[in-house]
Each structure stands twice: as C-alpha cells, then as structure tokens.
Amino acid sequence: MKKRTLLFIAVFLAVTFCFAIKLLAFKGVVPWNIGYNDVMPWYEKASAPGIPYIDKPVEYPVIIGMAMYVFSRFGQGAYFFLHYLLYLALAFVSTHYLWKLAERRGTGKQQLFxxxxxxxxxLWFSFFNWDLIAVTFTILALYFFEERRDILATIFLSLGFATKMYPALFLLPYLLQRRFKDWIKLGCVFGATFLVVNGPFMLKNFPYWAYIYFFHGAREPNPDSVWAVFSQWLGLSTGFINVATAVLFVCFYLYICWNRRKEDPLNTNLLVLLLFLLLNKVFSPQFVLWLLPFFAILGAKTKIWYAMEVSNLLVLFTTLIFLFEKIESALAWSGLFVVLRHLGLILLFYYAYQKNEATPSLVPSESG
Incomplete structure (x- = not known):
C-alpha cells in the first residue's frame, strides 16, 4: 500500500478515534475528566435563541461562532456528527496539502506520520475545540506562500485570523521578503478578507462582535498555563501579566522576524509560534495542534517532541481532575507537568533556532 494512502488512513483513524472517545465521555461511558471536549457542551449555547454577534456575544471569533450556530440548527446529534465530518474533511485537506508541501521541499514522508x-x-485534540479549522487555513497559507501565490495565501491567513487569531503572526516573515508594494497589496488583501467575514457583525452590533477581545483581555491565565504557575508562586496580577506578556512577545517577535528575514520563513514562523506559546498567558492543551504542520515539514527531535506531547496530555488530565473531581493535589501535579511541557517547548525552540537555511528567492515570481 502506498505511503500516501496509509497516511490518509492514519488520519481517518485518528480523527475518528478522537470523536469516539469524546462522544463516549459525553454519554457517560468514559469519565468526563478523560474525554472532555469543548465542542459538545457548547451545543446548549449555540442552539440558544439569537444569532451570534448580533443577538448574543460569543467568546470565539466569527468563523467558529457561525459554524457552531449553523450546525446547532439541526439538533444535538447532528451538531456532534457535523463537527466530526467537518474535522475529518479539514484533516484530509490539510494532509493533502502537507503532502504536496513535503514533496515540494523534499521532506521525508515519515515526518508526516x-x-x-x-x-x-x-489523536486527542482533533475533536476537542475548533483549532483544526485554523490549522487548515494555516497549512493552505503556508503551501500557497511556498508556491509564490501570495494573494491566495494571505486570504487564508486572514481566514485563520478570523478563526483563532494566531495565524496573523505568520504574515510579517513573508512580507519581509517582499517588495514594498507587496506590503500594501497584501495588507489590503488581509484587511479586506477580514472585513468580508467580520464586517456585517461589526456594523450590526459592534459591542457583541468585540466581546471576544475584551473577554480574553480580562481573563486570568488558565490553570494549565505557565503564567498560572508563576501567579501562584509570585502573586502576579492579570494586569501585570497582560503587560509583561505583550511587551516580551512584541520585542522578541520583531527581533526574530528581522534577524531571520533572509532565512526560510517557514522556520521563522515556527519560532514565532513557539515564542507565542511560551509567552502567552492562555495555553490550552489543544494549542499544540498548531505546531503539527511545522514539525511535519521541518522535523524535530523526536524524543523531545513526544516527551512534550505526553507532558501536555498529563497537564490536561490533571487539570480536568482538579476541575471536575475537586482534588487539590491534582493542581500541583498539573503545575509540574506545565513546567515540563514548557521545558520541552524551550528545547524545541532552541533546536529550531539552530537551523540557518537561506531562502532561495526573496521576491516571488508571481503574486496572485
């Protein structure tokens, strides 16, 4: 059997396994602190009267909020199954373009496995939250930037931004390898795409549309964030953490982008994403999904990667035990695994930073 076929079978089994575990947990067959997910409990809010962002605020960006709303119109069972079909389709599309990107860059196919x-x-987070939507948009953007089809790539980055926000970080490393007129053109494309998706809601009820930004600005670090660990030790306020994380990230982000402006933008964006995960005040375990496309193409130290992945799962399980079983000692274990996960991310950042590959062409052959 061809590797490509095996890859798609593996992806199908992974997404289906994830959905099955989450469904069994929702039905009470598997403990909820094992099979917890965000998608299924959100059905009640999604199916409540009113259109998201117009009649009621939502703590997620527009593409996620509207996907939930549309699927909830068909009832609870269909809501669950439509999400599964969506994630399976996204995983297949992502796998197809990752394969094409790997072929273009000469990447070993074993990395895709x-x-x-x-x-x-x-296996655990493909059906958990809505991150796979943003991951797919990111993969499409990375592929089309590699193909020098900058406008299409920028559209996908903007759609990713309208889903989970973090893909917007990936535009600057590409702009730094383009001409000034491309900055204007691609900036307009990014903004126009964002307005097409968000504009109607902004005009109809701006406070409800903007709710997500105020919500995340005011929220404390989640229990499975390294900043929550620091807060327990040092008593840091949310306001201080907001300022500290913003200043640290912006400074290091600009330094990395500028210092590596003549190097492979895919590797630069991996560094940017690792930096974001290391410094952000909110770190939900499914965020590790964001890293998969980059390491699938660029590779990583396998032992460090899987140690980080295991630490991340242990963070999830101990945090859920604390939240749902009210076992205080679980929070201490969660803090330990958070630190171990961050050490893994730091090591992955270090090894990624050692790569110093020049970009073959700094100016695209065609921008469309």
Missing amino acids: LFWALAPSM
Missing part, C-alpha cells in the same frame, strides 16, 4: 497523523495531539 510522526508529527501529523500519529501525533498524540491529532
């Missing part, structure tokens, strides 16, 4: 199809995050 190790860091994508068989990654613990794919």
Whole structure:
C-alpha cells in the first residue's frame, strides 16, 4: 500500500478515534475528566435563541461562532456528527496539502506520520475545540506562500485570523521578503478578507462582535498555563501579566522576524509560534495542534517532541481532575507537568533556532 494512502488512513483513524472517545465521555461511558471536549457542551449555547454577534456575544471569533450556530440548527446529534465530518474533511485537506508541501521541499514522508497523523495531539485534540479549522487555513497559507501565490495565501491567513487569531503572526516573515508594494497589496488583501467575514457583525452590533477581545483581555491565565504557575508562586496580577506578556512577545517577535528575514520563513514562523506559546498567558492543551504542520515539514527531535506531547496530555488530565473531581493535589501535579511541557517547548525552540537555511528567492515570481 502506498505511503500516501496509509497516511490518509492514519488520519481517518485518528480523527475518528478522537470523536469516539469524546462522544463516549459525553454519554457517560468514559469519565468526563478523560474525554472532555469543548465542542459538545457548547451545543446548549449555540442552539440558544439569537444569532451570534448580533443577538448574543460569543467568546470565539466569527468563523467558529457561525459554524457552531449553523450546525446547532439541526439538533444535538447532528451538531456532534457535523463537527466530526467537518474535522475529518479539514484533516484530509490539510494532509493533502502537507503532502504536496513535503514533496515540494523534499521532506521525508515519515515526518508526516510522526508529527501529523500519529501525533498524540491529532489523536486527542482533533475533536476537542475548533483549532483544526485554523490549522487548515494555516497549512493552505503556508503551501500557497511556498508556491509564490501570495494573494491566495494571505486570504487564508486572514481566514485563520478570523478563526483563532494566531495565524496573523505568520504574515510579517513573508512580507519581509517582499517588495514594498507587496506590503500594501497584501495588507489590503488581509484587511479586506477580514472585513468580508467580520464586517456585517461589526456594523450590526459592534459591542457583541468585540466581546471576544475584551473577554480574553480580562481573563486570568488558565490553570494549565505557565503564567498560572508563576501567579501562584509570585502573586502576579492579570494586569501585570497582560503587560509583561505583550511587551516580551512584541520585542522578541520583531527581533526574530528581522534577524531571520533572509532565512526560510517557514522556520521563522515556527519560532514565532513557539515564542507565542511560551509567552502567552492562555495555553490550552489543544494549542499544540498548531505546531503539527511545522514539525511535519521541518522535523524535530523526536524524543523531545513526544516527551512534550505526553507532558501536555498529563497537564490536561490533571487539570480536568482538579476541575471536575475537586482534588487539590491534582493542581500541583498539573503545575509540574506545565513546567515540563514548557521545558520541552524551550528545547524545541532552541533546536529550531539552530537551523540557518537561506531562502532561495526573496521576491516571488508571481503574486496572485
């Protein structure tokens, strides 16, 4: 059997396994602190009267909020199954373009198995939240930037931003390898795409549309964030953490982008994403999904990667035991695993930073 076929079978089994575990947990067959997910409990809010962002605020960006709303119109069972079909389709599309990107860059196909199809995050988080939507938009953007089809790539980055926000970080490393007129053109494309998706809601009820930004600005670090660990030790306020994380990230982000402006933008964006995960005040375990496309193409130290993945799963399980079983000692274990996960991310950042590959062409052959 061809490797490509095996890869798609592995992805199908991973997403289906993830959905099955989450469904069994929702039905009470598997403990909820094992099979917890965000998608299924959100049905009640999604199916409540009113259109998201117009009649009621939602703590997720527009593409996620509207996907939930549309699927909830068909009832609870269909809501669950439609999400499964969506994630399976997204996983297949992502796998197709990752394969094409790997072929274009001469990447060993075994990396697509190790860091994508068989990654613990794919097995456990493909049906957990809505991150796979943003991951797919990111993969499409990375592929079309590699193809020098900048406008299409920028559209997908903007759609990713309208889903989970983090893909917007990936535009600057590409702009730094483009001409000034491309900055204007691609900036307009990014903004126009964002407005097409968000504009109607902004005009209809701006406070409800903007709720997500105020919500995340005011929220405390989640229990499975390294900043929550620091807060327990040092008593840091949310306001201080907001300022500290913003200043640290912006400074290091600009330094990395500028210092590596003549190097492979895919590797630069991996560094940017690792930096974001290391410094952000909110770190939900499914965020590790965001890393999979980069390591599937660029590779990683396998032992460090899987140690980080296992630590991340242990963070999830101990945090859920604390939240749902009210076992205080579980929070201490969660803090330990958070630190171990961050050490893994730091090591992955270090090894990724050692790569110093020049970009073959700094100016695209065609921008469309």
